[in-house]
Amino acid sequence: MSKKNAFYAQSGGVTAVINASACGVIETVRANRRRMGKLYAGRNGIIGALREELIDTSRESTAAIGSLRHTPSGAFGSCRYKLKGIEEHRAEYERLIEVFKAHNIGYFFYNGGGDSADTCLKVSQLSATMGYPVQAIHIPKTVDNDLPLTDNCPGFGSVAKYIAISTREAALDVASMCETSTKVFILEVMGRHAGWIAAAGGLAADAEGDAPHIILFPEIAFNKDKFMKRVQRSVKRYGHCVIVAPEGARYADGRFLADAGTRDAFGHAQLGGVAPTLAEMIKSELGYKYHWAVADYLQRAARHIASATDVEQAYAVGKAAVEMALAGKNSVMASIVRGNGKKYSWKIGEAPLDKVANVEKMMPRNFITRDGFGITQACRDYLTPLIAGEDYPPYKNGMPQYARLKNELVARKLKKRFKV
């Protein structure tokens, strides 16, 4: 039996360390070239498979692949594209099988979050459902940290570190200015459903009174009165108030704060996010001068201050996925398992994909303080090791040097095009 080639794709929102997982996959495939063939990366994720746009990673130098470890975002392109169910859209799966067959692909590595786990699960069932033998292994990735059956998700630790540091730094700024100027600072962070990233802002505080003075969570209904009282108390007590707010902050009835129902002169929905909404609210109720920031992509792309732990784990799940494939596994996710000791330790585990797909892991209630505005010691204990260590990229002329791949496509073998 000739050795099979492998397919790898990046899916969904990218992170500072998803390329470290790619690096782990590719270096491990290369280290096992006697047992595994070439590693083809999908150009722009799964779409690359459907379109037969396969990047031949074997044409990249050892150095180029090595530099993926310190390069943020998706070097092969990602996509937001969810495969429908096999019953609904059989043509897509038939196309995948066609492409896999044409390129002798027997391994499928999918690097993504919850939606992607579902896609990976469906591919893992192709053998049973459509008679094409393929082993599908999921490689976890999401800044949202909301995948189940893994202690944490690669990508999250680096965002957490960025948000914790940014909160600490901006808070020092506000503290310097508050006597005559800005009294309230709001940092808007990612997190539509789960508050993990917002929680990480809490790591900025070392002692009583330290910023952030208020954290909002999507899991806790926003209560305007309680919030205003807390802002006022913080300004009175400390001279200023620093707030970390997730994009998914919402009222008890489920309405997002950012969706304030406001309209501009032309009737367009308002532009702002949570931070400007809260700022305006505070200004009109309490009159405090404010500043706000929206970190947006900056937070998940900030490889310059990535967590060393995160980078290591991202690489490790990529490596483990290839090893699982070589061990004959299918329909599993490489997971991170935390040790029980007082000192933080972790190892790679294995989670069944059908238990991972379409499940979101929210913040446990005991990670949030009773008043709903902060994190508990249990949460700090959970988060702290995930941001540990700095893993700086190399610099030239003051700028980080990130990978530039050739990304050469394999020659097409199929005549038929597939429209995505």
Next chain:
Amino acid sequence: MSKKNAFYAQSGGVTAVINASACGVIETVRANRRRMGKLYAGRNGIIGALREELIDTSRESTAAIGSLRHTPSGAFGSCRYKLKGIEEHRAEYERLIEVFKAHNIGYFFYNGGGDSADTCLKVSQLSATMGYPVQAIHIPKTVDNDLPLTDNCPGFGSVAKYIAISTREAALDVASMCETSTKVFILEVMGRHAGWIAAAGGLAADAEGDAPHIILFPEIAFNKDKFMKRVQRSVKRYGHCVIVAPEGARYADGRFLADAGTRDAFGHAQLGGVAPTLAEMIKSELGYKYHWAVADYLQRAARHIASATDVEQAYAVGKAAVEMALAGKNSVMASIVRGNGKKYSWKIGEAPLDKVANVEKMMPRNFITRDGFGITQACRDYLTPLIAGEDYPPYKNGMPQYARLKNELVARKLKKRFKV
């Protein structure tokens, strides 16, 4: 003659390296204790002098003062408070002299931007105007980089580095996502009048086609048609478009873009800044999916990725200010003078304060490309050395360790209080 004490204050918006200047001042005063007395820092800037709230920096340990070099923002507090003219508000100057006399202060070090240079100039004239002998030396600081008679301003290099890196990182993110999702990314940066910070975004690009594809400048009137065409061209050519926009971007008639005249349901002015305004404009004209970020305080507080050159220069101007005072100078600013050689070099110079105060240095037109959307090679040559080198703070448990001073006030000597 008994040796005189010195007063130091931080003024205006703080930066990632203003404390490095404070460190330079304090360490140099300490090294010259036979000739100069104590260094009192104003609590919250000049207000601290008026209120007789003087921080006795001699009570801080050598290590604590040393750690100021890697601590962002104003460790003694800053203020936005402009002294009026002596004719207008003689009481303020009389109070300053009272406080200076009471604490035997003969040296005045003021660490700030353009407005602060004006305050420092007025204090430098107290000897002539009000008969109180004091030497006033200005220590330049501003992220806006708009002070004249200095090649650049401490604080700017670190913001420039942060914006260049953030642009490069976020651009990789957009490039990964653009096939099926976000096509336009807008980063809003500081700069109300001068485009220096926006220009720094241009350092993200190494080659043709690299982001940012569009930079806006306050110095160049915004032309919506030209802008939209450029956005569209970039998306067609590269699949995406990255834009760096300063808060001060404006129309030919002087109106700021951010002041779109839009109102919410309650008649409040719209919340957004330049980035959301541009995003909404692009969405409604071209239909592209967008993301935007507003860096706000994050950019000027980002000590974690400060420019080593900037830190060194910030320290040097602080040190030089004390040396100038000891050499009997008055009414001068410590400046940075660039060498003429091909290889970047700099040394400390001296600029007359009356030529510095109230003058803003804009981007020269030849630093902006003819089309008004980018930076020229001359601009790159100017900016590149300013972001050179990384000067990482120490970390513990994944977090940067910033100075915590005792900030103990000197016992008051005056009975009279002064209301500020």
